Amino acid sequence: MAKETPKINYFSAAQRCIGAVGLTLFLNASFAMIVRIVIVLVCVVFFINGCNSLISQFFGTHKLRAYTMQEVAGPGIGDADYIRLEDARQNGTFVYQDAEEKGAPPIILYPVFAPDTAKKEPLLLAWTADFHHPCVEAGDCITAQVGPLSGVIRPIPDQNLKAVDLLKAKGYDIPSHLPVINTGEAPVAWYWNALMMLGAALIAFAIEAAYHRRAA
Missing domain, CATH: 2.40.50 (OB fold (Dihydrolipoamide Acetyltransferase, E2P))
Incomplete structure (x- = not known):
């Protein structure tokens, strides 16, 4: 008596494959979003620190x-x-x-x-x-x-x-x-603080612009 060959459920396998791909894409998108948010927050911190130091140098405690x-x-x-x-x-x-x-x-x-x-x-x-x-x-x-x-x-x-x-x-x-x-x-020279502010703003703007352009 011939041995029966087991049937392969291609539909179920395709579902699992699509699910795995979808999960991978979701995780990658989530990770990318987390990285984007972290970088933007770091840029905000640098911008605020540079701004505070710049103001302090001309009007506050860092003024000679x-x-x-x-x-x-x-x-x-x-x-x-x-x-x-x-x-x-x-x-x-x-x-x-x-x-x-x-x-x-x-x-x-x-x-x-x-x-x-x-x-x-x-x-x-x-x-x-x-x-x-x-x-x-x-x-x-x-x-x-x-x-x-x-x-x-x-x-x-x-x-x-x-x-x-x-x-x-x-x-x-x-x-x-x-x-x-x-x-x-x-204290750190004023132009370094200004450069810190400018650099942080440019990096944050570039990241957000790239994200929204990709999402559009």
């Missing part, structure tokens, strides 16, 4: 503000992030600390005083990671002088906080609320 040391001792610097001190006195004292974190730069930390005070109570602390190492051995990284000093109000990196203790060990009275200026630094 000049102070005398008498003003620093009196009303203080408020919420200023970028300052210039017209008559800052440096007495030549500094401390040096290698960073504990690998790859982080060492820093020099030094006190800044009013020009007419002889007390060991600085009005600010200044730090920099931009210096030549031989000056540490020579002891002349910071010279005693009265003059302008500018920079960004920025905390000392956590890995360098021991430098404050080194200054205290030299007899300086350093309260915890003392402003700290990172000398020689400035």
Whole structure:
């Protein structure tokens, strides 16, 4: 007796194939939509950050503000992030600390005083990671002088906080609320913020335009 050949349900197989293709297309479309939304949201974040920084540079805390040391001792610097001190006195004292974190730069930390005070109570602390190492051995990284000093109000990196203790060990009275200026630094230039805004807007516009053109 001849063995019966099983029948293949081509219609059912075609249905399964079409379903698999449809599911794949749906998942691909969903993934593409998620990627599009994420990229657009990232662009929005960059645009807002660039806009905020740009406004702050011209009208807010990132605008360069000049102070005398008498003003620093009196009303203080408020919420200023970028300052210039017209008559800052440096007495030549500094401390040096290698960073504990690998790859982080060492820093020099030094006190800044009013020009007419002889007390060991600085009005600010200044730090920099931009210096030549031989000056540490020579002891002349910071010279005693009265003059302008500018920079960004920025905390000392956590890995360098021991430098404050080194200054205290030299007899300086350093309260915890003392402003700290990172000398020689400035906020990101305005044109970089403008470029960030423009780039983010162009990328978001291009992605949305391509999506709607494909959907039409």
